[in-house]
């Protein structure tokens with residue numbers, strides 16, 4: 391009999407460690423070293439995901455054994471108690487999860503599975519992550535035997551060539567060790583029962599995740615590339631314009647192989663425009679894989695620049711500006727609408743996600759780490775690889791082919807929300823302002839703005855001055871002046 395140690399995978403379907411012949415005891419460990427790294431809203435979502443996982447195991451005639459404490463000590467105790475031969479688990483990539491799994495490996499017989507990503511980051515780097523990490527300073531050196539990839543397009547080419555494994559089925563009930571139903575008392579209780587998410591959460595079950603996937607494949611996938619940046623569609627058809635699968639992926643309620651198979655099946659049948667649209671979705675999944683690649687090479691992705699610029703970036707210490715950004719009161723309509731969506735839903739559409747992140751790190755010149763932490767606390771779909779990798783991409787700290795990318799919040803509005811549908815949906819003070827006025831908003835005279843929306847805040851930075859300042863500071867960091 392083996393123990394299956396659930397970590398970020400809150401499901402029974404498409405879990406590699408649950409496949410095979412061995413009989414299994416499913417276990418979840420509430421380890422303070424790891425749970426502390428989760429944001430408030432995601433904790434509440436994880437609680438519900440665990441409730442549904444436990445319910446599924448009960449349907450299968452067993453129970454999810456929950457224990458609190460340091461993972462290695464807990465699993466060692468359980469192994470002794472049950473006579474388990476081996477502990478199986480899915481590989482984790484953050485510093486906290488690496489330390490945790492290394493301790494378990496030291497003390498027990500283990501089997502580790504690549505489960506969070508389609509392609510094992512190690513296999514793209516010559517098979518040994520530790521060697522690759524040591525050599526990661528040689529990134530970009532031609533001829534380096536083991537190297538990571540400098541840009542997404544290099545990574546994407548290599549990643550496309552790798553085989554993508556099929557999903558695995560849920561284990562049959564007779565492979566699960568039957569345990570008596572565990573009553574919830576202190577030592578077996580699910581964590582985060584008392585966390586109030588303060589917003590309504592999507593249903594946190596693998597059934598809900600699968601329904602979302604199927605509905606998107608039926609009604610959104612074929613036009614994804616055309617609608618993914620359309621912010622009016624994001625308001626009118628939020629789950630067709632984009633998939634909204636990110637919360638489910640983030641807490642492992644859907645397997646990446648299951649998702650990939652659904653997309654690849656459609657891709658094989660598709661031609662012309664549909665083929666292009668489906669391919670666009672596949673490429674976004676590859677961006678997620680690229681983020682895990684970066685986290686594998688650079689475990690400190692959430693705290694250290696990936697590839698530091700030659701000189702230090704002169705970030706501003708500007709607590710009032712940071713607070714205004716968090717409240718969605720910058721006076722830039724698209725930025726404030728994005729931050730309002732984050733506050734209301736624990737989610738932001740990718741387009742405004744980029745705009746708000748660029749505004750913080752470029753127009754306000756505030757260190758990307760402050761934004762990364764805020765997102766971690768507020769997002770339901772917070773992902774420990776994608777969030778820091780995306781912040782670093784926007785902040786130009788080493789993961790992009792462009793030296794200094796700056797999104798202009800005014801032209802982004804004109805291009806992606808030309809009717810102001812998104813802004814009006816999320817910023818009530820601007821609900822009656824015509825689109826052509828919204829388009830010029832931060833550049834209008836204060837008296838004109840007051841006529842239209844007296845209670846909406848003035849811009850906290852001049853649009854052109856913010857742009858020039860960011861150019862100058864990043865130019866200096868790049869050694870251009």
Ligand SMILES: Cc1cc2nc3c(=O)[nH]c(=O)nc-3n(C[C@H](O)[C@H](O)[C@H](O)COP(=O)(O)OP(=O)(O)OC[C@H]3O[C@@H](n4cnc5c(N)ncnc54)[C@H](O)[C@@H]3O)c2cc1C
Pocket residue numbers: 618632633634635636637639640674675677678679681738739740741743744747765769771772773774776777778780781784
């Ligand atoms: C500053 C910043 C922070 C971000 N933080 C997160 C995060 O914590 N968690 C998260 O899941 N995504 C994050 N993203 C990426 C992206 O915004 C979200 O994945 C996407 O908006 C989720 O909505 P969806 O599921 O409808 O995406 P879809 O457009 O339907 O895409 C499908 C899936 O592809 C992946 N994906 C899509 N876009 C990206 C991308 N740019 N980079 C990596 N993967 C992508 C996601 O897993 C997503 O669920 C961040 C982006 C930025 C700019």
